[in-house]
Amino acid sequence: xxxxxxxxxxxxxxxxxxxxxxxxxxxxxxxxxxxxxxxxxxxxxxxxxxxxxxxxxxxxxxxxxxxxxxxxxxxxxxxxxxxxxxxxxxxxxxxxxxxxxxxxxxxxxxxxxxxxxxxxxxxxxxxxxxxxxxxxxxxxxxxxxxxxxxxxxxxxxxxxxxxxxxxxxxxxxxxxxxxxxxxxxxxxxxxxxxxxxxxxxxxxxxxxxxxxxxxxxxxxxxxxxxxxxxxxxxxxxxxxxxxxxxxxxxxxxxxxxxxxxxxxxxxxxxxxxxxxxxxxxxxxxxxxxxxxxxxxxxxxxxxxxxxxxxxxxxxxxxxxxxxxxxxxxxxxxxxxxxxxxxxxxxxxxxxxxxxxxxxxxxxxxxxxxxxxxxxxx
Amino acid sequence: xxxxxxxxxxxxxxxxxxxxxxxxxxxxxxxxxxxxxxxxxxxxxxxxxxxxxxxxxxxxxxxxxxxxxxxxxxxxxxxxxxxxxxxxxxxxxxxxxxxxxxxxxxxxxxxxxxxxxxxxxxxxxxxxxxxxxxxxxxxxxxxxxxxxxxxxxxxxxxxxxxxxxxxxxxxxxxxxxxxxxxxxxxxxxxxxxxxxxxxxxxxxxxxxxxxxxxxxxxxxxxxxxxxxxxxxxxxxxxxxxxxxxxxxxxxxxxxxxxxxxxxxxxxxxxxxxxxxxxxxxxxxxxxxxxxxx
Numbered sequence: 001x002x003x004x005x006x007x008x009x010x011x012x013x014x015x016x017x018x019x020x021x022x023x024x025x026x027x028x029x030x031x032x033x034x035x036x037x038x039x040x041x042x043x044x045x046x047x048x049x050x051x052x053x054x055x056x057x058x059x060x061x062x063x064x065x066x067x068x069x070x071x072x073x074x075x076x077x078x079x080x081x082x083x084x085x086x087x088x089x090x091x092x093x094x095x096x097x098x099x100x101x102x103x104x105x106x107x108x109x110x111x112x113x114x115x116x117x118x119x120x121x122x123x124x125x126x127x128x129x130x131x132x133x134x135x136x137x138x139x140x141x142x143x144x145x146x147x148x149x150x151x152x153x154x155x156x157x158x159x160x161x162x163x164x165x166x167x168x169x170x171x172x173x174x175x176x177x178x179x180x181x182x183x184x185x186x187x188x189x190x191x192x193x194x195x196x197x198x199x200x201x202x203x204x205x206x207x208x209x210x211x212x213x214x215x216x217x218x219x220x221x222x223x224x225x226x227x228x229x230x231x232x233x234x235x236x237x238x239x240x241x242x243x244x245x246x247x248x249x250x251x252x253x254x255x256x257x258x259x260x261x262x263x264x265x266x267x268x269x270x271x272x273x274x275x276x277x278x279x280x281x282x283x284x285x286x287x288x289x290x291x292x293x294x295x296x297x298x299x300x301x302x303x304x305x306x307x308x309x310x311x312x313x314x315x316x317x318x319x320x321x322x323x324x325x326x327x328x329x330x331x332x333x334x335x336x337x338x339x340x341x342x343x344x345x346x347x348x349x350x351x352x353x354x355x356x357x358x359x360x361x362x363x364x365x366x367x368x369x370x371x372x373x374x375x376x377x
Numbered sequence: 378x379x380x381x382x383x384x385x386x387x388x389x390x391x392x393x394x395x396x397x398x399x400x401x402x403x404x405x406x407x408x409x410x411x412x413x414x415x416x417x418x419x420x421x422x423x424x425x426x427x428x429x430x431x432x433x434x435x436x437x438x439x440x441x442x443x444x445x446x447x448x449x450x451x452x453x454x455x456x457x458x459x460x461x462x463x464x465x466x467x468x469x470x471x472x473x474x475x476x477x478x479x480x481x482x483x484x485x486x487x488x489x490x491x492x493x494x495x496x497x498x499x500x501x502x503x504x505x506x507x508x509x510x511x512x513x514x515x516x517x518x519x520x521x522x523x524x525x526x527x528x529x530x531x532x533x534x535x536x537x538x539x540x541x542x543x544x545x546x547x548x549x550x551x552x553x554x555x556x557x558x559x560x561x562x563x564x565x566x567x568x569x570x571x572x573x574x575x576x577x578x579x580x581x582x583x584x585x586x587x588x589x590x591x592x593x594x595x596x597x598x599x600x601x602x603x604x605x606x607x608x609x610x611x612x613x614x615x616x617x618x619x620x621x622x623x624x625x626x627x628x629x630x631x632x633x634x635x636x637x638x639x640x641x642x643x644x645x646x647x648x649x650x651x652x653x654x655x656x657x658x659x660x661x662x663x664x665x666x667x668x669x670x
Binding site for chain 2: 006065259279293
């Protein structure tokens, strides 16, 4: 049980902290969440700054501990979040890095790292949300291309993306988990129609996508044909395992701000509110320690996070929603003012128990894959 | 940073688990329940000989010379096995009360209004003059209540943090044990033609137990490393919750069996209730964490 960082790691932290201290004050304010093209420009601009300073590959090429330090420091400094680069940096990128060929890595990873190419996620379908493997978008081989027809929904960042990580059915006769392939689809391909969906927070961070005989080169397939489910599980372990880690630091900062607000408006004197804030602080502190535990495990097993990510994701997503409910209680009537940032964040946090596998699906994963309980209903 | 257990720590944990399996298995547990809360002095001396109480004393003082993380692993195993007796008070008294380190002397301590194992103890820390016996909810923890006006409240105050942490470790062990018990029962028990662990309602209870246990584990182990008072308070809070709610959910998974005296679930729940009330109960822990915000 060792929680101390090496001198080398501390040096990395100090260097990063210095750099953040010089670049952050020069950054313009982030555009309104309703302005996706503006957000894309802003988020990719930030990614370019990281790239030029040599920090861009920290999401998957650095050691898990360095990634932890990176997320901790960027969140602590209030640096921009990955935003429009989320899918590229935290999903498609790590998946290509882990499962792609040398040529595929060379083709796609630089664009992801520099922020020049934005990715979207084409996983969910109208009849296949939590039951992801029952997807029906089909890809039929025609010479050196797949001809793809079907539709996707909740396609994150589709409006502004250059590439899509797309799950398609390449063998309709195989058992449902076995006939799937993972494709990188250019969003400029003829036959793609994107229709933005408005979230309950008012933004359009995801969209419906219709695919009508879209031709995708066979060389854009990552992993073997019909082996896409395994590749997808690698992607999802990144999503559940590490993608939300930095946000725990952000939540702890928010909790500190909330305690200050409570002291100022007098609600701190209510022992019920004070004690609930204390309990939440204990939960977020423990979540951070759980992250360090998971990272230690991942470091020892070669970098891909295990199912322990589901334990983290379950607890984190609920604690985050509880945090914003507490904010509403502390703020009183101000909780209804969307001009205040935490009220917008409160709306956004409602997706956390649904996205990347609902809490119910996560509990099934924990029960079946960690505890070994039988599959069933 | 490598938060995982070292090889030495894993060996220590395995050794303690093996000792307790040999010396305090289920038959011994049920015999202790039937004996109505009398302390097994021979077992106490064996624990002493194995270094249970002298674990953190320096080697030159005849101790084992290990630290809080190792003590936490030890108490986690004690909690898993439902080992009875004033383990924490005796462990904390080692090196100060002669004979405690060796397990020759049984030490108990008053904590707030309660003192456990008063009649069985050789030495009592804190004032307990007017103590009256309580019909304890836990058949393996005899309790006395001290009138609120009487004397010093917390006698081991300088080490109250260590007491809370070791108590949290016991809760962690208990939470882990009830999770294992629930999962084993859910795999075994057939209803409607299938193991009940296949039903999502049961599955989700078990998953919740594991999540609370692992969150508590991260908190307890980290607090053992840092010995930070705020982190210890948070660890106690989460471990209490993992143990109490874990035992309740385990009881629910056991269905009608869970409500019987012969199933062990109630013993875990009752001990978890006792521990949750002692060495920094929820209100104090929440206030301690909040004060640092």
